[in-house]
Amino acid sequence: MTHKQLILLAAGGSAALLLGAWGFQAMGYAPCKLCLWQRWPHGAAVMLGAVALALPLAFLPLLGALAAATSGAIGAYHSGVERGWWPGPDSCSGGPVGDLTPEQLMERIMAAPLVRCDEIAWQFLGLSMASWNALLSFALALLWLGAWRRAAAAG
Numbered sequence: 001m002t003h004k005q006l007i008l009l010a011a012g013g014s015a016a017l018l019l020g021a022w023g024f025q026a027m028g029y030a031p032c033k034l035c036l037w038q039r040w041p042h043g044a045a046v047m048l049g050a051v052a053l054a055l056p057l058a059f060l061p062l063l064g065a066l067a068a069a070t071s072g073a074i075g076a077y078h079s080g081v082e083r084g085w086w087p088g089p090d091s092c093s094g095g096p097v098g099d100l101t102p103e104q105l106m107e108r109i110m111a112a113p114l115v116r117c118d119e120i121a122w123q124f125l126g127l128s129m130a131s132w133n134a135l136l137s138f139a140l141a142l143l144w145l146g147a148w149r150r151a152a153a154a155g
Contacts, residue, residue, distance in 0.1 A: 003061070003154065004053060006147035010064055011049020013140045014042040014071075017133060024129065029122055032115040033092040034078040038133050041071035045140070058151055065144035068137045075134030082120045082128050092117035 001009075021039055025031055031039075045067040052060035081088035092115070115121075120128045127135070 001146075001150075003147040003150035006143050006150065007049050007052050007061060007064070010061075010068065010140045010143035010147060011046050011052075013136065013143070014045035014049070014068060017071075017136060017140075018042050018046070021129075021133075024122065029129075030115045032117040033089065034074065034081065034117045034130065035115075038071045038074045038078065038130070038137075041067040041074070042137075045071075045144075052147075056151070058148070061144050061148035061151060065141045065148065068141040068144055072134045072137030072141060075130045075132075075137055078117065078130035079128060079134055081118050082130060084118070088117040 018039060021031065021035070045064050048060055048064040048067060052064065077086075078088075080086050122129055124132070
């Protein structure tokens with residue numbers, strides 16, 4: 001495979017993950033804050049792919065790899081939040097309430113997001129959407145790195 005084909009595959013993979021996320025959203029699976037954070041790097045990877053195909057700048061595939069790996073890292077963090085391995089952001093996960101007055105507790109309840117980051121909305125083969133995004137994003141990062149290596153080898 002040429003470096004351009006690898007770029008198309010990697011950027012196309014990010015586009016497919018974005019389309020999949022929007023498809024789940026259209027089916028009623030509202031995204032949480034961490035879900036939305038995972039989408040931005042894929043958007044960047046798609047744009048970097050378009051630019052990298054038009055401008056053969058050697059560093060662009062490295063930026064694509066960074067974008068895909070960033071989404072993968074956020075997905076891995078989100079997976080840990082879902083599994084209860086570590087706490088998530090207070091703004092989309094259950095936070096401590098022991099020191100709150102009844103008024104503060106009511107404010108927190110009323111301001112709580114409708115979609116929590118620490119609940120698994122859907123899973124397949126024991127992996128949540130965040131887990132699948134992490135795995136697939138890291139695979140896309142490897143494709144980007146392969147494109148960079150092939151482009152560098154070609155001169």
